[in-house]
Amino acid sequence: MKSLKTLLYFSIFKYPLSAKEIYLFSAAENEREVNIELDYLKQKGVVSTNKDFYFLDNNVSSVDRRIEGNRMANLVMDKAIRKGVLISKFPYVKSVGISGALSKNYHDKNGDVDYFVITKSERLWIARTLLMLYKKIFLFNSRKFFCINYFVTEDSLEISEKNIFTATELLTLIPISGDFKDFYNQNQWVSNFLPNLEIGKTSITSLTKKPLLSGFIERTLNNKPGSVLESVCLKLTLKKWTSKFQDLSKEDFKIAMKSTQGVSKHHPQNFQKQVIDKLNQKYQEFQSKYDIELEKEHA
Known part of the structure; x- marks a missing residue:
């Protein structure tokens, strides 16, 4: 579940991603693989979408946070x-x-x-x-x-x-x-x-x-x-x-x-x-909640 690993990583930073970005920051073979995984995760209630961004935990406020952060980045x-x-x-x-x-x-x-x-x-x-x-x-x-x-x-x-x-x-x-x-x-x-x-x-x-x-x-x-x-x-x-x-x-x-x-x-x-530890913790939580097993990261 390569898309989920990417979303979990960026969720640590409260940073939702577009489908294209999920592909780029994943080990998926192509964008079609990502889209299939995202559809599956949406059906299971794992992933939510808003303004073409995907995120976890129904954290819809992270979308506006990202958009504002992108705007400020352009300014500085x-x-x-x-x-x-x-x-x-x-x-x-x-x-x-x-x-x-x-x-x-x-x-x-x-x-x-x-x-x-x-x-x-x-x-x-x-x-x-x-x-x-x-x-x-x-x-x-x-x-x-x-x-x-x-x-x-x-x-x-x-x-x-x-x-x-x-x-x-x-x-x-x-x-x-x-x-x-x-x-x-x-x-x-x-x-x-x-x-x-x-x-x-x-x-x-x-x-x-x-x-x-x-x-x-x-x-x-x-x-x-x-x-x-x-x-x-x-x-x-x-x-x-x-x-x-x-x-x-x-x-x-x-x-x-x-x-x-x-x-x-x-x-x-x-x-x-800190990031690697939090990521592995999220892997464990998602395995327990959704029965989706993800290989742990190392520091």
Whole structure:
């Protein structure tokens, strides 16, 4: 029941889908298979429809919520792109993309804009530190349009956590600046989860020449002292996070706050695990209620 798995996943975000979207975000072989499944689920009272959107639990209010969220996403997208271009001008930043809710064309008054950043190798933590200092000093630590919570280096592009959540995030990523070709090439595994979504998008803007200050910083730190500073930035950040997020188990910390030479994640809520756990719980509930068995997801 591939359509149901897709609807259950997006129901966690209270986000109804069209039949076309259900097909794209499923492993169904074709749209006819999806339509047959949806008709069956409607007859069983599992799925409801309104304004050409399908949803669960008779949650008709989610349709208007989605429509409003789509409208707000269109309003903020240009500003989000401009901020992404700004991020791309910082030292050692190679590529920038929009992730999170906005990458799925949704935004609300409490939402922020998440960015995924690829940096040069062995300089991730300097790049991250400079961006965080900019946010704290010039943006008064506001996350609204400057939430940079996931960095990887150009030699650590393969995402190690391979599941439906990370596949969805990667395939909905909106490249803003830089070349994502190698990133997509090294993450072809996403098609095992979502084969109907095309992998590989071109950035919205061309990567322009770095500002003089960024170029100067890179030239100044492309040496042994720069490598020492990189190590210091990593150690200080890791020490701060270890102290601040003591409530996370060691296993959860390694995933949610991954801090290596090639990866930096700042996800203290461990949203990936929350989503997978909620999804498996929904699978179990639907099996008990409707006798529809669904294979569990892994984190």
